[in-house]
Amino acid sequence: MKQSNNQNGYALLIVLLMIVLFLGLSATFMAGSLNNATQEQTVDTTNQSVASAEMGVNYFTSDFQRELEIIKTDISETTQLAINDLIACIKPPKEPRCDSDLKIQAIEDKIDSDMRALYIQKIHTKISNLNTLAGNQIVPYSDGHVSYAIKSAAGTKLNEAGQNVDDASVSDKKTRTVRVDLGIAGTSKAATKNLNVSFKVEVPESFLDEEEPFIVETKKPSTKEDVKYADVFDTAPPAKMCMDMLAEVKAGTALTPLYKCKLAENQKLDAFVASIISSNLNPADFKVYTDSFSKNVCTTTCNSLDFKGISLVVAPSDTDAFNNMNNLVNANLMVNGKLTVGSNLINLGKNGTKQTIIVKELNVDNNIQNMYYTNFLVLGKEVPEGQPEAVSELKWGQNFEVDNHSRLCIDIDRILPSDLTRLAKEVKFTNSGSLIYFTKDPNKKFVLLSANGINSTEDAERTKLYVHKMSPPTESYTTFLAACGVTISKTITESTEVAVPSVLKPSFEFDVEY
Structure with missing residues (x-):
């Protein structure tokens, strides 16, 4: 019996030891697990x-x-x-x-x-x-x-x-x-x-x-280097009538352009231009003369005229005035005298094609406005030798504006001083409009004026922006005309290469x- 009790005691002791060992291992394992969890949480937060x-x-x-x-x-x-x-x-x-x-x-x-x-x-x-x-x-x-x-x-x-x-x-x-x-x-x-x-x-x-x-292409005179005022305006019209000239050009017997001819008394410019185009020819190759702008060129009015690039010379004997000349496009117009307009001269060149108008004198009763892509030259009239030159009119009624891509070109030696003074005070420029003037006197100048009460002061800033002087010895009448889109002789094309922005x-x- 004593032996049996001893055996039971040993068995109980072994069981207790096993329980203690198990609890110890469990505590160690749980501590390790908790530590690993903390480390994983730290790593996760850092990541x-x-x-x-x-x-x-x-x-x-x-x-x-x-x-x-x-x-x-x-x-x-x-x-x-x-x-x-x-x-x-x-x-x-x-x-x-x-x-x-x-x-x-x-x-x-x-x-x-x-x-x-x-x-x-x-x-x-x-x-x-x-x-x-x-x-x-x-x-x-x-x-x-x-x-x-x-x-x-x-x-x-x-x-x-x-x-x-x-x-x-x-x-x-x-x-x-x-x-x-x-x-x-x-x-x-x-x-x-x-x-x-x-x-x-x-x-x-x-x-x-x-x-x-x-490529920037520019044109400049190539032969006649010393152009004078007298070279600009033709003194006499050609004898050949325009329909005869057209027939010669079509037949191949005419000389090289420009083909000069005179419009018949009742012939309309637009009809002649249509005949040129229908013959697969270029109106810009023709220079026609008229004794009556209102009869040969205007219809019921003188508005919305399209010259299609033809050059037209108005005789000095044509003194007829008309009320308006608005919306003129594609013109190369030379008035061998005074251009007189009873009301307005507006919306010139608004189709975006360059055109040139040359007159000796200008008189517009109301407004000169919305001038686009137009070279407008007022060169003055001839006077007998020995008399004062500055007698030509440059007059308008209310507003005078030179707008986009247009140039007003004047010979200030021939224009009335009072008209030049008013022009200096009142002319307006927008965008790329500008004024170019010629004088034989290097010391003579034309400057824009700004109103200051009843007085006027020189507006140096606007003058610098919009006005360009051309006079000897650095410039000539030839270069003045060329700058305003007019050459008397044939021209050569000068090409200049200009770099363009790179694709960055x-x-x-x-x-x-x-």
Whole structure:
């Protein structure tokens, strides 16, 4: 019995030891599990903050790329405006600042340099704008657990070798890339991770494309270099009638253009132009003369006339006045005397085709307005030798405006001083309208005036913008007429190549430092 009790006691002891061992192992296991769970939670939070910072990297680099596209568009448009100004400078009357290939190249080089500086400036402006956002948290999700912010933004201009061009010891100062350094902070559940991102924006080698140039064609006199006033107005009309001349041209027996002829007494200009066109000929190759503008040219009125490019000379004996001459287009009109209009002269050249009107004197009772694409020359009349020249009229009633792509060209030596004074006070210019004047006296000048009470003062700014003087020894009557679209002799075409804006495709690449 005693032996049996001892055996039971040993068995109970073994069971108790096993229970203690099991409890000890369970406690150890649970402690390890709790520790692992804490570590996993820490790792998870850290990973989320890194992901938040990466979201910030994607956000701010994408934003910079979008801004770069806007900058590229702005630069291209600004470059085009500068090129347009150069083209306008080259076209007649060619300005002194672009009257040679070397000067044109210098202007192109300056445009390229200016656009490079502006491009770099705009990139640095974007960097500065990012700096103002430092610390502003961006929360992409509504739960508010994740956010990112920019901490810092800096830009460095680098040359071809990757050296800072602002470093005094660096000799190559040409910027080839701009390195942008951003500090980004990402936060997730109070855990923050900082990332540094660096990317380079390429600065193009050139902002102008010389491989596909724009050709500017200009015309200038090629033979008769010393044109005089007397060469402008024909003294006598041709003897050949226009239908006879047309027959000769069709038969191939006429001389080379311009084909000069006289309209019959009851012949209409528009009918003759229609005959030219129906014969597959060009009206611009004909120069016709009339003794009566109102009979040969006007219909029930003298409005909405379309010359189709034909040149028309009105005889000095034609003194008929008419009420209006509005909406005249495609004209090359020479009035060998005074053009008298009883009411208005408006809406000239509004179809966008260049036309030329030459008169000795002008008298319009009301308005001269809406003058588009028109060279309007008032050259004055002849006077006997030894008498004062300045006796020709340039008169109008109310408004005188020179508008888009139009030039008012006057010989101020022949026009009444009182008319010139009124013109200086009242003429208005819009957009690309301008005035060109000729004088034989290099010391004589025409300036625009601004009203100041009952007095008038010189308006130097408007004069500089809209008025161009041509006089010896640098200019001649020939170059004056050419600047106003008139040449007496045959012309040659002079072609000038002008670079166009490049298509900007700067590279963009970035690295992230964890």
